Amino acid sequence: MQPQPTSSPSKTPERGKAKKLLEQACTELVERVSDAIRIKHYSSRTEKTYIDWIRRYILFHNKRHPKDMGAEEIQAFIAHLANQKQLAASTQNQALSAVIFLYRFVLKIDITLPSDIIRARRSETLPVVLTHPEAMSVINKMTGVSQLMTKLLYGSGLRLMECMRLRVKDIDFGDHQTCAELVEVSSSAMAKAKKTAPPCYLMR
Numbered sequence: 001m002q003p004q005p006t007s008s009p010s011k012t013p014e015r016g017k018a019k020k021l022l023e024q025a026c027t028e029l030v031e032r033v034s035d036a037i038r039i040k041h042y043s044s045r046t047e048k049t050y051i052d053w054i055r056r057y058i059l060f061h062n063k064r065h066p067k068d069m070g071a072e073e074i075q076a077f078i079a080h081l082a083n084q085k086q087l088a089a090s091t092q093n094q095a096l097s098a099v100i101f102l103y104r105f106v107l108k109i110d111i112t113l114p115s116d117i118i119r120a121r122r123s124e125t126l127p128v129v130l131t132h133p134e135a136m137s138v139i140n141k142m143t144g145v146s147q148l149m150t151k152l153l154y155g156s157g158l159r160l161m162e163c164m165r166l167r168v169k170d171i172d173f174g175d176h177q178t179c180a181e182l183v184e185v186s187s188s189a190m191a192k193a194k195k196t197a198p199p200c201y202l203m204r
Contacts, residue, residue, distance in 0.1 A: 025065055026058060029106070036105045045161065053098035066102055071113050074099055148202075155199030171198070 030051055037047045054066075060077050061069060078096055081087045087095075103109045130138070139150050152163050 023063075026063065029066070030054070032106050033102060036101075040105075043161070049094065050098040050101060053095045054102050056095070057099050057102075067107055067109065070109075071111055074111065075114060151199060151202055155202065156196045158196065 033051055033054060034047060037050060042050075057074075057077050058064065058066065060080060061073055064073075074096070077099070078092060081092050081095055100111065103111045135154060139147060139154065142150055149163050152158055152166070153160065158166070
């Protein structure tokens with residue numbers, strides 16, 4: 001019976017050490033991504049999403065460090081999301097934005113993507129929306145805080161997180177007769193503010 005080959009004892013600690021160093025480098029990289037996102041005043045939700053996509057990108061390429069990869073690896077990752085995972089166009093674009101952010105603002109590496117890696121296009125099919133009477137019928141069956149938030153979302157065009165972060169001091173009640181009240185919304189994702197008029201019936 002032939003003896004089975006065994007791995008050299010000296011190689012095992014070396015592999016373990018290399019793996020530990022790689023994991024440490026990835027952890028430090030994630031911390032740098034967080035710092036870069038916060039400097040740009042992106043929302044905590046964007047930070048969490050970007051970090052998640054960057055982790056997936058690294059794991060997809062067997063935990064290789066992003067600085068050792070480039071356009072070819074990015075293309076392979078996005079193709080995997082589109083073909084194998086069959087993710088929506090908006091999700092593919094989100095993943096690509098996260099990876100590009102990593103290279104551009106964290107690693108300070110200019111990545112020239114090939115011409116055939118095109119951001120997925122959103123569906124041109126128009127969504128089916130409720131008519132005004134249908135929407136009001138649904139809203140009127142709601143109660144309490146949920147109804148109030150839904151009225152603000154429907155009547156003011158606020159996004160969900162903007163509505164959830166809204167404070168009383170953000171509302172300028174103004175002249176009730178002209179319904180000129182403005183809601184000032186600070187968008188932490190882009191460090192900007194916008195103003196929108198709430199529904200008149202909420203201000204009476």
